[in-house]
Every structure is written in C-alpha cells, then in structure tokens.
Amino acid sequence: MTTAPYELRPLTIPATPDAPDAADFLAMVEVRNEIYREISANDDEAATASQLLPHFQENPDNDKRCWIVLVDGNVVGRVIVDLPAEEDSQVAYWMVELLERVQGRGIGGDVYSVIEATARSAGRSVLQSWAEHPEPPVGAEITRLPAPTGFGEIPLDGPARYYLRQGHTLEQVDRKSVLDLDGSLDTVRSLFADATGHAAGYRVEQWMLPTPEQYRESFAWAKSRMSTDAPAAGLEVDEEKWDVERLARHDARYIDAGQTVLVTAAVHEESGAVVAFTELCSGADPTATTQQMDTLVLREHRGHRLGQLIKCAGILRWREVAPDSTRIITWNAEENRPMLSINEAMGFVPAAYIGAWKKVLD
Template sequence: MSISLIEDATLHPLVLPARADAADADEFRELTRVRNEVYRELTGRTEQDLTPEALLPLLRSRRERSTVAWIVRVSGEMVGRAVVDIPHEEGSKVSNASIELHPRAWGRGIGTAILPHLEAVVREHGRTVIQDWTEQQASDGARLEARTGFGSVPDDHVARFLRRHGFTLEQVYRVSRLDLTAGARALAASLFEEAEAHAPGYRVRQWMAPTPPEHRDGYAWLKSRMSTDAPSADLEADEEAWDADRLIAGEARLAEMGQTYQVTVAQHLETGALAAFTELGIGPDRTGTTHQHDTLVLKEHRGHRLGQLVKCAALLSWIDVAPESTDIITYNAEENRPMLAINEAMGFTAIAYEGAWKKDLS
C-alpha cells in the first residue's frame, strides 16, 4: 500500500523478488538503476554501482539484522529509496537509516515527509537512536566540523537537512584512492619488508573466501572486535556477535553477489591467534575498482606495524588476483591516524569525505 507524502510524491513498501532475474523483478531492477544513478550524482563516481544480483542480498533481512525499505515516486516516476536497518545485537538501541533521493527531487519537502515514517519503524522496534552515513558532493563553500574535532564535510543541502531534523555530525570518514601502478607495487614491497622487520613474532596468512574451516573462529573473533576496537566517536556501536555460522552466511552472500574476496591476516606465532586482518573485494567486473573493506589490528597486538604488514601483503597478492583492476578505494575515520598514515605511505590520496550522523529519539 502506497503512502501519500506531499502533492504527487508517494512512498511504496519494497517487496523483494526471490531472484533478481525473476518475472516479477522489473521494479527491483529499476530500483537498482535509480540507486546507482543517485550515488553517481552524489559522489561523481561510479565505483559504488551494483548489479541487481549484487544489491538483492544486501537488502534481505538476516539473522543479525532486519531491513525495511521503500521506493519513492514522484508522479509515478521512481526517484529514490529509503531504508531502515535494525540490528539484532543483544541490548541494541540503535538503527541505521537513510533517505536517498535523486537531486532533481530535492527542495520539495519529500525527505521531510519521509523521515517520520522511518522514525515510526525505529520506535516500533524499541530503538532510540538513528544513525546515517552520507557521502556528500565536493564543495568549496562552508564546512561543518565533526564533533570528534577531526575532519569536516560541506555544510550543504544534505548537511542542512540532517541538522534541521535533529542529526549531529559525530564523525568524518576519509575516502581514499590508490592507483594500482607499477610504482604502487614497488612501494608496497618496500613497506612490507620494513613492517616484517618490526613483526618477528608474526606471520602473514591469506585466503580467498570462503574461509578455510581452521580459520573461521579466529576470523569471526576479529570481525566481532571490529565493532569495539575501531574508532567510533560518540556513535552507538553495538558489540557484534560473530561466529562461524555468521561468517559462513556472510561469505555465501558475497558469492551470490559475484564478489571475489581476499582475506589477509597476521598470525601470532607463539599462540596461533589471529592478531590483525584486512579484506579486499571486487565485483564481477574485474576491470572495476577494488574495495578495501574492514582492516583492524587488535589492541593487544598494536605496536608491531601489523596494519602495514597486512595491507601491503594484501596489495602485493591482489595485483595478481585482479590484474585488470586499476585502483583501490578505502574508508577510514579521520581520527584513525595510525591507519591513515599507512595509507598515505602506500600512496593513497583523499578524494572525498563521508559524514556519520546521529539522532537521539529519546
């Protein structure tokens, strides 16, 4: 059932098809096209494009979270979407929500009309906090500083909308790119040797997803620590419960999405425990952009250049895994200076910034 917003704008619950190529999947395929167009308009880049086959698994509810999504139409034309994710972690009071509209639909009050519907879903699930991660267009105008004191975003239409509706800018992420040239490989090799000399009690292990059974528990533990050990400012960060079953399910989604996914870890020789990790992935188009996903060094193993060790080892082997990929994109909190210093040494350069926003409904 559609919901009337303002004038000719309407909100429609998204019904996911069983498959992206099913007979009833036309609306979903159109949603994918519009979603990609919105991201291109917002970022000026294409590396966040997804196929319908890749988007579908991301929107399905799963053991660890429920997803509610809507399609936004103006005079029948699809112009965007709205999404609410409800994590199932024990004791969670947070939800993640976003309104993604094509800029041609901005300025009419559509987002303002949508927001109460998202907040109603959040409250129905007993949550009191909404968080949103939004990348904004580059701008030479006024800037808005994060509450952390590290980084800023343009004080533009997006920022004004969020602030007007009670959101605060808690954290800024730097979006960085590395061009995969011969020089990048030579630099990574040099930095790897340097890191290896500072980490005599560790060795590098690597695998392509799915994770070998003997490493599932250790890798799942690293993933759970990502939610507690990575910088999160004053955002609500649930302690995520990862186990082998959740890991297996997640890697099955990657396979369904057509992702090629590599995990690189540093293993502590004395105990056999996994101490650090990084992930690289690319979609079916091997000429596209590679994404560096989670990277973490456990607190108790810091001080041995393990971040540099795993990131350089990952890059060196990835060039052979996806030789036609021309660049790597990664996101890091601006206050995470140790990781940003590694990126800068490897040749990553900042290309954009993403704001992490929070609204307290209590």
C-alpha cells in the same frame, strides 16, 4: 515547503534478479547507482542487482526494511532502515537517497517520518546515518562543520542541512581515499618489506572466501572486534557477537553475490589465531574499482606494523587476483591516524569526506 506528489512503496525483495517480481528491485539498483554517480561523479561504488540482492534478503543478523520512492510512476529514490539483531540494541541505521531532479521538493523531509516511526516501533531510540559531503568548487565560500572529535570537517551543504533539520548532530568525519594501483606498487613492495622486518612472531595468511576451517573461530572473533576496537567517536555501536555460523552466513552473502573477496590476515605464531585482517572486494566486472572493506588490528597486538603488513600484502596479492582493477577505495575515521598514515604512505589520496550523524529520540 510543499511536498510534491510521490509514492512511498515497500520494496519487494525477489528470490533472484530475474524473478517475475524483481522489477522494483532492479529499478532501485539502477537509481542507487545513478545517485552515487551524481554524488561522486564516477562509478566507484556502482553495483549490479546480483551483487546487491544477497545483502537485502532476510538474514538473522539484521532486519533491513526498505521502500522505494516514486514520482509519476518512476523510481527516483530509496529509503532504508537497518535494525541490528544484537540483544537490547537501541540503534537504527537509516538512509534516504533521492535523485537530484526530485530534491528540494520536500520529499526527503516528508519520508523521514517513516524512519522515526519504524525505529520507535522496533523499540530503537538512537538513529545513525552516513552521507558523503563532496568538496565544493574551488573558491566557493561555504561554512564548514568540524567534527566534535577534533578531526575532520565537512561543508555545510544540502545533505548536512537536511540532517540538521531532522535534529541530528555530526559525530564523526570519515575520509574516503583512493589508490591508483598502477603508480603505487613499488612503494607498496618497499613498505611490505619494512613491515615484515618489524612483525617477528606473526605470519601472513591469505584466502578467498569461504574462510578456511582452521581460521573460522579466531577470524569470527576478530570480526566481532570491529565493533569495539575501531574508532567510533560519539556514535553508539552495539558489541557484535560473531561465531562460526554468523561468519558462514557473511561469507555466503558475498559468494552468492558473485563477488571476489580476498582476506589477508596476520596470524599470531604462538597461538595460531588471526589477530589482524583486511578485506579487498570486487564484483563481476574485472575492471571495476576495488573496495577495501573491514581492516583491523586487535588492540593487544598493535605496535608491530601489522596494519602496514596486511594492507601491503593484500594489495600485492590483489594485483594477481584482479589485474584489470586499477583503483581501490577505502574509508577511515579521520581520527584513525595510524591507519590513515599507512594509507598515505602507500599512495592513497583523499577523494571525499563522509559525515556520521546521530539523533537520540525522546
């Protein structure tokens, strides 16, 4: 396929959204939001430039390399390669996102060469990427790809064919779920009471970022376990090293972005350590959809309904923190049946499925 004329330009990361050199970044954010709106037909994942900028600025925990795609002088897409800073990491995370009106011209396949070249130059041999695969219209005949885990499947749509052309294989399917808060609170209260009765020896603690000093060390350890205790199927996941300094950098990015983040933790009474946690996050718009980010119960503390305890406690508190946000979205691996069961009991319903793709370079 002939590639239409386009320009791939390194993205300038400004110091602030109103800096003189911020125009490309602002255009990238606008196009990002439009692309996600085209995929999901809603603004659940929309973000402002102020919200995103701290996550693009230089930090010692990862090396994010970004480009914008221009056609006729207009920004129409973006390319990102994210290189974790863990020692001896072989992984490069990547994405190519284009507006619908410029898809099918060969641009996506052409810019993919930058992905592999960047990964190789950084000494990385494993490429991994995620894409949402919306359900086709009811009645449409379409081939489906099952996850090798045996849990979940995606339609063989345009994004799936793109990954296959680039030599990637489907490794895992995640479910994006949505909760209507207005219709679920009575159920959440009942589930919270039930979980409390099974969680002897644990207490719920909640805080807004930054993390309180007494929980920084154990919470940093719990955050590190996201890389080892969450289902990863055939993906390669570096074991992350978190300390109080890395946690402080993490907290600062969200605070600097003007985001509100509520952490709900289960603390082990005997040790005083955080052993389970969940995070709810919103931006500056009080009516915007809330995102549930990391949620984890450490393996050695499972079996006490701590996942149910913290998720319910978090939602009940969040209703006080952000009463005008009426939707929560979250993502879980399809094989993570314990967490999905909790979500389903609370009233979360499937909204879309995400394919996790991987390629090992020669």
